[in-house]
Amino acid sequence: MLKYLDKNKQKIMQFKVPQDVQREDTIIGPLTLKQLGIIGLGGGLAYAVYISLAKTYFMEIWLPPVAIISGLTLAIAFLKIHDLSFGYYIMYLVEFNLLPKKRRWTQGTGTPIISPFELVKQKKAAPKTEDPNAPKKKSLNELATIVDSYGENAKREIAEKEIAEKTKNMPQNNITNSQTK
Numbered sequence: 001m002l003k004y005l006d007k008n009k010q011k012i013m014q015f016k017v018p019q020d021v022q023r024e025d026t027i028i029g030p031l032t033l034k035q036l037g038i039i040g041l042g043g044g045l046a047y048a049v050y051i052s053l054a055k056t057y058f059m060e061i062w063l064p065p066v067a068i069i070s071g072l073t074l075a076i077a078f079l080k081i082h083d084l085s086f087g088y089y090i091m092y093l094v095e096f097n098l099l100p101k102k103r104r105w106t107q108g109t110g111t112p113i114i115s116p117f118e119l120v121k122q123k124k125a126a127p128k129t130e131d132p133n134a135p136k137k138k139s140l141n142e143l144a145t146i147v148d149s150y151g152e153n154a155k156r157e158i159a160e161k162e163i164a165e166k167t168k169n170m171p172q173n174n175i176t177n178s179q180t181k
Contacts, residue, residue, distance in 0.1 A: 035077045035078065038073060038076055038077040039073060039074075039077050041073075042069060042070065042072065042073025042074075042076070042077070043070070043073065045069055045073075046066050046069040046070045046073065049062070049065050049066055049069060050062055050066050053065070053066075
């Protein structure tokens with residue numbers, strides 16, 4: 001719980017700060033929405049099997065399928081192995097058993113696989129020449145001085161550049177030979 005005084009220092013304000021944000025929210029008691037859904041589906045399936053088999057068969061026939069479905073439902077909803085839910089654990093177990101255990105590499109054998117999604121590499125272009133009119137990137141120190149001076153130095157530099165550009169493009173008032181004759 002986070003406590004602090006307000007601006008007038010009269011009241012202590014309290015706020016709840018969440019501690020475990022990765023944990024799913026509980027809906028009913030300790031059950032999450034995901035667990036409720038799994039139990040609802042599995043329980044409904046087990047009940048449907050019970051209703052369909054209990055009418056015509058003895059308990060020895062309908063009890064094993066209902067028990068298996070109920071056990072799997074409870075395992076998927078609640079069981080964790082090595083901090084993995086039972087569903088993920090089973091999927092990783094199947095993947096482990098299906099993928100090859102050993103991989104061999106021999107140099108020069110086989111054809112390399114080129115993905116159709118890989119971008120085609122372009123030929124190396126001629127080195128780019130810098131455009132003299134392009135704005136130059138500023139270094140971190142220059143940007144820090146601009147921020148520290150609240151932009152005053154930058155305004156002065158911009159004004160100086162504008163004056164330099166105007167004087168550069170203005171015609172010179174030099175005396176030419178035709179005027180002196």
